[in-house]
Amino acid sequence: GEDVEQSLFLSVREGDSSVINCTYTDSSSTYLYWYKQEPGAGLQLLTYIFSNMDMKQDQRLTVLLNKKDKHLSLRIADTQTGDSAIYFCAASEGGYQKVTFGTGTKLQVIP
């Protein structure tokens, strides 16, 4: 089955860019997602990308996909203290709704 891996922790200074990385194993993954979880809350969908895309930008967020290496990254420009949260990478096949989530990367933003 699919396996999604992320580093557990990232610390950045306020105003810097954050880059959270993720790798997945199933080359047939069609949809790749980034979710954000704040303490005591559910997972909030930030953005997603189809496997036929290399990049997607949405305001301060940039998603890069390297399909050959099965590598996904999320870049947050001008990181703010409100961006402190756990970020989950996830992958699914197109015809099947089952989504595999990574373990989450805890982003700490230092003022």
Add this chain to the structure above:
Amino acid sequence: DAGVIQSPRHEVTEMGQEVTLRCKPISGHNSLFWYRQTMMRGLELLIYFNNNVPIDDSGMPEDRFSAKMPNASFSTLKIQPSEPRDSAVYFCASSFMGRGGNQPQHFGDGTRLSIL
């Protein structure tokens, strides 16, 4: 727009008791998912429904767990009897799956369950 609504937000009960978690998916969504989140195991898919029919329940830990979806706007996850190791945050998520493609899942705020 109302998101996925879960109740209760918190539940504390003694082991051996029956626990029922409830979920109202987003209107118009036809897929519903139950997840469990713990520090040790992360986010685990327990079961998912499509058009009210259970499609994959391979993640349900044991027979003490059961889930139903009697109609498109309501689902329950029941644990009977409950055990301390069932303590976790339980999330419900919903999405739309159609011929044009699958929409991302949207999550509720979860039920924090503590079994004493």
